[in-house]
Amino acid sequence: MVVSNREPYQHSHAPDGRITWAPTTGGVAVALDALMRERGGVWIAHGSGDADRDVVDAGDCVAVPPDSPGYTLRRLWLSPEEATQYYEGFANEGLWPLCHEAHVRPIFRALDWDTYQTVNRRFAEVIESELPDRSAPVFIQDYHLALVAAKLRLREPGVKTALFWHIPWPSPDRLRICPWRRDLIAGLLGNDLIAFQIDRDRRNFLAAAREALGLEVTRNTVRMGNRIIAVKAVPIGVDYDRIQQIARDPAGETEMARLRQELGLDTPIVGVGVDRLDYTKGVLERLDALELLLERRPDLRDRMTFVQIGVPSRSTLPSYVDVVEAIDRKVADINARHGSGRGTIRYRKSALRIRRLVALYRLANFCVVSSLHDGMNLVAKEFVAAREDEGGVLVLSEMAGAAQQLHDALLINPYDVEGFASALEQAIDMPEDERRRRMHAMRRVVAGRNVFGWASDILEGLARLNPRSLPPVPGRAPGGFERKSVTRARMPREVKPS
Ligand code: G6P
DSSP, rough: OOSSOSEEEEEEOTTTTTTTEEEOOOOHHHHHHHHHHOOOHHHEEEEEEOOOHHHHHTTTTEEETTOOOOEEEEEEOOOHHHHHIIIIIIIIIHHHHHOOSSSOOOOOOOHHHHHHHHHHHHHHHHHHOOOSSSSSEEEOOOOGGTTTHHHHHHOTTTOOOEEOOOOOOOOOHHHTTTHHHHHHHHHHHHEHHHHHHHHHHHHHHHHHHHHHHOOOOOOSSETTTTTEEEEEEEOOOHOOOOHHHHHTTHHHHHHHHHHHHTTTSSEEEEEEEEEEEGEEEEEEEEHHHHHHHHHHHHGGTEEEEEEEEEOOOOOSSHHHHHHHHHHHHHHHHHHHHHOOOSSSEEESSSSSHHHHHHHHHHSSSEEOOOOOOOHHHHHHHHHHHTTTTTOEEEEEEBBGGGGTTTSSSEEEEETOHHHHHHHHHHHHHHOHHHHHHHHHHHHHHHHTTTTHHHHHHHHHHHHHHHHTTSSSTTTTTTTTSOOOOOOOOOOOOOOOOO
């Protein structure tokens, strides 16, 4: 059983009255969907699409992916006040800026915290009602659901849960900003296993458990009462094989040609950036570096196009509105000052489906990930997975968790505009043998730690804590998942793909 705030598929009403569906974006949904399509099971999440209620059965379930069902999505409904206070408020105005050092002030309101606790309890109730048996592992995701395991354990003391914290965990000093940090840590310690992206996060969490709650910790455990909780760093990966398969599909050539035409790409050099429109992603810093590059190298004005895909996100929050407006202004300004008929910046504000995304990665000479702070950043790994031609250069912020693994990227500091611009120039001018060597090395890393290996590490880690809690899977390669196990998928009422 997987539990997250964001659902993997949303249904909505099209203007012509039809019901359409689309996969959602963001690291958690993409990574876990791959896992669930392989493994089957039940995924519990907030139903936030405007037609979500129209397609569920009497138990609030719908089979997904809607075009080839593989697992069950159990939707949980939130009132508008709950969504505002728990999701927008505590999770995204409080915890998100607390955990990401991007100079946005965390806002903590008592009402948001109350509602966060209520909603976490409601998730726990739904998990309890959906648990097929008490030994079924429950895999909880991210900062929206920090208290779920503790609330579930009150109702089902024998339950086995792991939580993956997808974003950075703050240092003890920064964590002190949160008035309810002790409850937050205690809530997380309701899990049997807590996993983080990188070692720094694991260390910060252990320090917080020791300093804020005075608990006894070792290198990878916390003792709370008579329970021992495992704490690990398990970096998340992407569905490497699927991305490779898409990249190898001959239909990709047509998709690339279509993209070139739609985006008006007729320069010899193409760069790409793909981000949720979030202030942590360093899009403004990237634009500053591109501008400086164009000033230094005017010859690039009609030889280079930079495609920026921005996926709207959390758009009701002022901190997001501000960054989106600033990006709009900056893009317009750069295009006005440096735009030629052929080159400069093409900015598209919408999500791309995976096939188009892979085509875009494949036609790019370089990809830029310039986060100011990021748990992992799966765009970096997706770009590498898509480059089975071993072409393309990854320019990667050293503030992203991915930089701990992808040492052969061109690592940049997004705050150092001169150094950043030089790295872009180096990416553009990189000799082919160096490009291949770097990409080859990064592909080995990304292939070696895919999303299934990540999930296996966590769920097998959970099983090892109590060997009877997970039945052995016959015929499975060590450390890997078998293909498709029991699925409780139920067929939806008629839904036409968009
Ligand atoms: C990050 C978070 C996820 C979240 C995603 C998209 O990757 O770690 O938990 O789902 O952003 O954000 P959203 O607010 O749209 O769910």
